[in-house]
Amino acid sequence: MFILPIVSRLFNFLQSSRDWRRIFISLITGFCVFLTVGFFQQYTVAQVNLAIIQEILDGDQVFIQDNQAKVEDKAEFGQIVLTKVSRAGVLFNNGAAGRMDSNSVVTVGQCVEIKQGKILVSGPINGCIAGFTVGVEGTIYVLETMDGNTGDIKVLEGTVEVSSSTGSGKPVQVKEGEKVSVLQGILSEVIPMTPEEIASILSGRLFSGFTIPVTPEGALYSLCSRLLPGFSCSTTGIPTPSFPTPPVPVPIPRLPF
Numbered sequence: 001m002f003i004l005p006i007v008s009r010l011f012n013f014l015q016s017s018r019d020w021r022r023i024f025i026s027l028i029t030g031f032c033v034f035l036t037v038g039f040f041q042q043y044t045v046a047q048v049n050l051a052i053i054q055e056i057l058d059g060d061q062v063f064i065q066d067n068q069a070k071v072e073d074k075a076e077f078g079q080i081v082l083t084k085v086s087r088a089g090v091l092f093n094n095g096a097a098g099r100m101d102s103n104s105v106v107t108v109g110q111c112v113e114i115k116q117g118k119i120l121v122s123g124p125i126n127g128c129i130a131g132f133t134v135g136v137e138g139t140i141y142v143l144e145t146m147d148g149n150t151g152d153i154k155v156l157e158g159t160v161e162v163s164s165s166t167g168s169g170k171p172v173q174v175k176e177g178e179k180v181s182v183l184q185g186i187l188s189e190v191i192p193m194t195p196e197e198i199a200s201i202l203s204g205r206l207f208s209g210f211t212i213p214v215t216p217e218g219a220l221y222s223l224c225s226r227l228l229p230g231f232s233c234s235t236t237g238i239p240t241p242s243f244p245t246p247p248v249p250v251p252i253p254r255l256p257f
């Protein structure tokens with residue numbers, strides 16, 4: 001406890017000057033605020049431990065563990081959400097959302113860990129795929145894997161940082177409109193997605209038929225317009241190719257002879 005006498009003498013010294021006293025109090029206050037913010041951020045991340053089934057499409061083949069699930073059922077930390085022929089929309093308790101394609105298996109935890117299939121993730125929740133962690137700060141991305149050992153990470157909005165779960169290697173940034181593949185524990189080169197690939201996602205099974213939005217109003221239209229300048233985008237972000245209008249032939253008048 002030798003620190004207390006030192007702090008006491010320092011405070012007595014600073015009392016001799018009003019300005020120094022104000023500086024000392026400001027520093028202590030700032031340090032306390034810093035600690036408070038740090039603890040709050042860690043607490044917020046730790047609370048991602050629940051997934052609520054919001055929508056079920058294409059039948060009723062959605063399960064939590066071995067039990068058939070219905071809308072508003074909850075998957076707790078460490079539990080598995082599984083789809084067979086059906087698709088499902090889920091809401092995480094930190095406000096992030098996900099959409100699972102058919103034949104997908106996801107574990108709820110500190111990250112959304114996909115074992116099989118495909119999931120769209122929107123919001124501040126990390127993903128895990130094939131031994132890699134996808135770190136985000138509120139974005140839209142797709143995780144896809146066939147066997148849990150290989151897969152693709154596709155970013156539709158924002159930027160994600162992909163790093164090995166073991167801490168080896170340097171993190172890789174994947175930006176909006178880009179993708180990276182995982183092949184047996186190795187990250188491939190980050191490459192741009194083709195317009196056709198982006199269009200197939202926005203008009204495909206992770207968007208078609210769902211009624212509960214996973215983004216703010218107008219966000220998908222904005223995303224579609226940025227990533228697909230050669231397409232026409234609906235207000236809900238559904239792209240269609242823009243074809244130039246062929247010129248209308250002008251009839252040539254025929255002479256009477």
